[in-house]
Amino acid sequence: MADLASYIQKAEKIVFFTGAGISTESGIADFRSPGGIWTKMKPIYFQDFVADEQSRMEDWRRRFRFQKEFDAAPLNDGHRAVASVLNSRSGLGLITQNIDGLHQRSGVDDASIVEIHGNGTNASCLDCGLPMSLQEAQSLISKTGESPKCGDCDGLVKANIISFGQPMPQDKVVEAEKLALNCDLFVVLGSSLVVQPAAGLPLLARNNGARLVIVNRENTPLDPLAHLVLHSPLGETLKKALEKQPS
Ligand SMILES: [Zn+2]
Structure with a gap:
C-alpha cells in the first residue's frame, strides 16, 4: 500500500x-469471469447479430436492460x-x-x-456509421416491432459495444x-x-x-x-x- x-x-x-x-x-455483474453473466446467459456473437433478426432483438433487449442497471449503479x-x-x-x-x-x-x-x-450509451449504423441514440433505437423498436435500421442507408444499427466475434x-x-x-x-x-x-x-x-x-x-x-x-x-x-x- x-x-x-x-x-x-x-x-x-x-x-x-x-x-x-x-x-x-x-x-x-462481471461479464466474462467464471460465475459471470456469460456463464448464465449465452453471448450473442457479432455474426449472429448481423445474420438474424431474432438475435438482434434479443441483443437490444439486453442492451436496454443492462443500460438501466448501469445508470442506476452508484x-x-x-x-x-x-x-x-x-x-x-x-x-x-x-x-x-x-x-x-x-x-x-x-x-x-x-x-x-x-x-x-466500446460504449453502450449510444449506437450507430454498421454500414455508414450514422449515429443513433439509444432512446431513438428504443422508440423505433416499439413503433415497428423490428430492430432499428439506419435512416440514411437502411443498414443495421447496433449499440457501440464490441460483441464477441466483432473486430x-x-x-x-x-x-x-x-x-x-x-x-x-x-x-x-x-x-x-x-x-x-x-x-x-x-x-x-x-x-x-x-x-x-x-x-x-x-x-x-x-x-x-x-x-x-x-x-x-x-x-x-x-x-x-x-x-x-x-x-
Ligand atoms: Zn447507414
Missing part, C-alpha cells in the same frame, strides 16, 4: 487500465480515486474494458478515456498503445488480463520502462512481471493510497 502511494506520488504520467473488477464494487471509491488522479497534473489517460460509462459519470473527461470494448476498432487499439508507451506508471485495476489485445498493453508499458502495478482480486498472468501486485479490494486500496498523498 505504501509502495502504491509512493509510486503514484512520484509518477508524472499515470495511465489506468480498468476491467470489470472496478465496477463489480458498484454492483455491476459510483464507488475506485471510480472516484481514478477520476481524482486523472484530473491531477500527473493523469495521462484511462483505458477501460468496461462499457458501463461509470468513469465518465465519476468526472473523467471523455477525451481521456479509451473504451476498447476491435483499430483506432482504439492505437490510442491505447500510445497511452501505454507514453506513461511512466501503468496501473491495472480489476482486470484478469486474459482478453487480447488488451492484455498486451501492460506489457507494452512495462517493456518501455514504465512501472507496472496490478490491483486485482485474483492472480493474473502478468503478476510475475509487475513491480507491485495487490490482491485486495480496489476502492478501499486506492482510497487509502491516495490518503497517503501529501496534499
Whole structure:
C-alpha cells in the first residue's frame, strides 16, 4: 500500500487500465469471469447479430436492460480515486474494458478515456456509421416491432459495444498503445488480463520502462512481471493510497 502511494506520488504520467473488477464494487455483474453473466446467459456473437433478426432483438433487449442497471449503479471509491488522479497534473489517460460509462459519470473527461470494448450509451449504423441514440433505437423498436435500421442507408444499427466475434476498432487499439508507451506508471485495476489485445498493453508499458502495478482480486498472468501486485479490494486500496498523498 505504501509502495502504491509512493509510486503514484512520484509518477508524472499515470495511465489506468480498468476491467470489470472496478465496477463489480458498484454492483455491476462481471461479464466474462467464471460465475459471470456469460456463464448464465449465452453471448450473442457479432455474426449472429448481423445474420438474424431474432438475435438482434434479443441483443437490444439486453442492451436496454443492462443500460438501466448501469445508470442506476452508484459510483464507488475506485471510480472516484481514478477520476481524482486523472484530473491531477500527473493523469495521462484511462483505458477501460468496461462499457458501463461509470468513469465518465465519476468526472473523467471523455477525451481521456479509451473504451476498447466500446460504449453502450449510444449506437450507430454498421454500414455508414450514422449515429443513433439509444432512446431513438428504443422508440423505433416499439413503433415497428423490428430492430432499428439506419435512416440514411437502411443498414443495421447496433449499440457501440464490441460483441464477441466483432473486430476491435483499430483506432482504439492505437490510442491505447500510445497511452501505454507514453506513461511512466501503468496501473491495472480489476482486470484478469486474459482478453487480447488488451492484455498486451501492460506489457507494452512495462517493456518501455514504465512501472507496472496490478490491483486485482485474483492472480493474473502478468503478476510475475509487475513491480507491485495487490490482491485486495480496489476502492478501499486506492482510497487509502491516495490518503497517503501529501496534499
Ligand atoms: Zn447507414
